[in-house]
Amino acid sequence: MKVIDKIASRDASRPFYFFEFFPPRTDQGFENLLSRIARLAFLKPLALSVTWGAGGSTKERSLDLAGITQKEHKVDTILHLTCTNMLQGMVDDALMTAKQRGIQNLLALRGDPPKGKEEWLPIDAQFQYGVHLVKYIRDHPDFGNYFCIGVAGYPEGHPDTDNDEDAEIEFLKAKVDAGADYIITQLFYDVDKFLTWHAKVRAKGITVPIIPGVMPIQTFASFQRLIKLTGTSVPEQVMHDLEAIKHDDQLVKDFGVNLAVDMVQRLTAEGINGIHFCTLNLEKSVQRVLEKLGWTGAQNSPTLLKNKLIEDTVSNDLSVAAKTATTDAAASLASISKTDGEAGAGELNNAASWDDFPNGRFGDFKSPAYGNRDPWGNLTHIAPSHLGSPKTIGDLTNIFLDYLHSKRQTTPFSPEPLSAESATILPHIEKLTKRGWWTVGSQPAVDGASSSDPVFGWGPRSGFVFQKGFVEFFCDEEDVDGIARRIHERGRGWVHWIAANARGDIRGHAASDDRNAVTWGVFPGQEIIQTTIIEKESFLSWKDEAYSIWAEWASHYRPGTEERELLDQIRKNRWLVSVVHHDYKDTDALWMLFD
Numbered sequence: 001m002k003v004i005d006k007i008a009s010r011d012a013s014r015p016f017y018f019f020e021f022f023p024p025r026t027d028q029g030f031e032n033l034l035s036r037i038a039r040l041a042f043l044k045p046l047a048l049s050v051t052w053g054a055g056g057s058t059k060e061r062s063l064d065l066a067g068i069t070q071k072e073h074k075v076d077t078i079l080h081l082t083c084t085n086m087l088q089g090m091v092d093d094a095l096m097t098a099k100q101r102g103i104q105n106l107l108a109l110r111g112d113p114p115k116g117k118e119e120w121l122p123i124d125a126q127f128q129y130g131v132h133l134v135k136y137i138r139d140h141p142d143f144g145n146y147f148c149i150g151v152a153g154y155p156e157g158h159p160d161t162d163n164d165e166d167a168e169i170e171f172l173k174a175k176v177d178a179g180a181d182y183i184i185t186q187l188f189y190d191v192d193k194f195l196t197w198h199a200k201v202r203a204k205g206i207t208v209p210i211i212p213g214v215m216p217i218q219t220f221a222s223f224q225r226l227i228k229l230t231g232t233s234v235p236e237q238v239m240h241d242l243e244a245i246k247h248d249d250q251l252v253k254d255f256g257v258n259l260a261v262d263m264v265q266r267l268t269a270e271g272i273n274g275i276h277f278c279t280l281n282l283e284k285s286v287q288r289v290l291e292k293l294g295w296t297g298a299q300n301s302p303t304l305l306k307n308k309l310i311e312d313t314v315s316n317d318l319s320v321a322a323k324t325a326t327t328d329a330a331a332s333l334a335s336i337s338k339t340d341g342e343a344g345a346g347e348l349n350n351a352a353s354w355d356d357f358p359n360g361r362f363g364d365f366k367s368p369a370y371g372n373r374d375p376w377g378n379l380t381h382i383a384p385s386h387l388g389s390p391k392t393i394g395d396l397t398n399i400f401l402d403y404l405h406s407k408r409q410t411t412p413f414s415p416e417p418l419s420a421e422s423a424t425i426l427p428h429i430e431k432l433t434k435r436g437w438w439t440v441g442s443q444p445a446v447d448g449a450s451s452s453d454p455v456f457g458w459g460p461r462s463g464f465v466f467q468k469g470f471v472e473f474f475c476d477e478e479d480v481d482g483i484a485r486r487i488h489e490r491g492r493g494w495v496h497w498i499a500a501n502a503r504g505d506i507r508g509h510a511a512s513d514d515r516n517a518v519t520w521g522v523f524p525g526q527e528i529i530q531t532t533i534i535e536k537e538s539f540l541s542w543k544d545e546a547y548s549i550w551a552e553w554a555s556h557y558r559p560g561t562e563e564r565e566l567l568d569q570i571r572k573n574r575w576l577v578s579v580v581h582h583d584y585k586d587t588d589a590l591w592m593l594f595d
Contacts, residue, residue, distance in 0.1 A: 002148035023061030033368035049078035067101035138179035187213040215278035217256030220246035281368040441472035463523035469590035
């Protein structure tokens with residue numbers, strides 16, 4: 001059924017909501033997301049929405065997920081569709097497949113720049129903006145009357161219009177005039193700005209439903225990435241409150257739930273009764289928001305909501321002197337996973353919350369949120385201005401060394417500056433890098449540091465955290481041979497390692513069923529929480545992404561240039577190696593292996 005018809009036919013005094021999901025990166029994550037959607041379907045969303053990866057990178061998974069949701073769970077599904085890297089035939093194929101699978105609702109978007117590009121450029125002149133996609137669908141004899149079409153609204157302006165609000169509202173009106181039925185906004189945290197924008201949109205004569213986008217904050221690290229990526233403004237009081245608790249993942253999550261409840265209550269009090277929740281493929285936060293709002297039961301009148309107090313608040317006891325557990329985005333992929341804090345990775349944990357916090361690249365590959373780096377399931381593309389002009393192996397080594405020495409803030413493998421945690425092992429990773437083994441992930445061994453530790457701490461306070469040392473790097477095949485011999489001679493059963501190249505060759509002795517927890521925490525009243533797990537499946541998933549980064553890096557240079565040929569050869573010939581040492585009580589054990 002068309003969502004515009006469902007909105008029109010519902011009881012106007014009762015709020016409605018959508019849930020947004022992205023196609024998981026792994027088959028296991030996909031299967032587990034279906035179970036998660038089945039549980040969330042009991043909350044009676046008006047519709048579910050499924051994102052479309054940049055440039056159609058998740059096309060088949062998006063169509064599969066939307067089709068299964070529509071057929072198996074009997075929930076109307078909104079399929080996102082973008083112009084990025086789409087030719088007319090590709091658009092027709094996507095629309096026909098959606099129609100065949102019973103999907104009747106779309107969200108037509110221009111889309112983000114494809115990989116390897118800093119600016120958005122169309123590959124088909126007739127699909128330059130979202131308005132062109134809307135008009136094409138509406139004018140098509142096979143699709144025009146079948147689909148209900150939504151478009152995006154930008155309460156704080158689109159980055160490509162230099163935040164020109166009036167121009168952006170004119171673009172929005174053009175999309176509605178072309179045949180759009182409803183508007184879903186980009187997520188925001190400043191309700192006052194949204195309400196001002198909403199009034200201007202209505203004053204322009206736009207009367208279609210406007211559904212605001214709300215995303216409960218999951219962790220401080222993921223929140224920071226989000227606002228940087230989208231350019232979303234944050235009220236000063238919200239940032240002040242988050243700064244005080246950013247070291248405690250659970251407090252941040254609780255704060256995020258309460259903030260979302262407060263935002264929705266303000267919106268419904270102003271007569272805006274539809275909400276689009278971005279879930280990040282997680283379950284618990286959005287469920288808690290709905291429970292606090294009273295929307296999961298019979299009493300969900302906006303009049304009652306206006307006077308309803310939030311049932312619990314974030315603790316005011318913020319006296320623990322701890323700094324944020326920063327992410328080692330360059331030399332510690334594990335820390336990305338850790339600070340994004342997947343809460344429990346075992347199948348015995350409660351299915352609704354075993355991955356309650358976002359995952360990093362080495363979270364649990366069975367999680368629907370595994371590997372997520374942004375709200376749409378995409379990894380951040382490389383900014384060309386940060387690439388340099390490497391023409392030799394030595395140039396590449398210097399790029400990685402400059403990053404370790406903080407002379408550059410990013411590399412293609414590291415979107416954020418080096419963290420404080422890396423400083424504790426800097427001489428070791430520097431030594432490997434000088435050898436020509438370019439490190440892209442590592443962490444030191446830690447034996448029972450306080451969860452409030454300013455460098456290693458994460459999760460709730462009053463706990464202890466542990467880490468096994470591991471390192472990951474690119475090297476030549478002959479070096480892989482030497483590493484294999486060294487581990488055989490000195491490993492004594494304490495070392496797991498795995499290596500792979502772009503062709504798909506695999507070496508090492510990490511078995512398919514090995515699940516090496518390399519970061520875990522022990523907290524009062526909880527099971528042991530494992531936030532970083534290195535296993536064969538997750539490594540191979542990351543391996544594919546890692547070699548795509550080399551290909552993307554090379555694509556920034558013209559064919560035939562020294563830079564292009566060097567990077568192409570690196571991608572073809574180098575191996576990605578991951579080594580874990582299980583003796584977390586000996587902080588030098590891993591590094592002695594390479595001396």
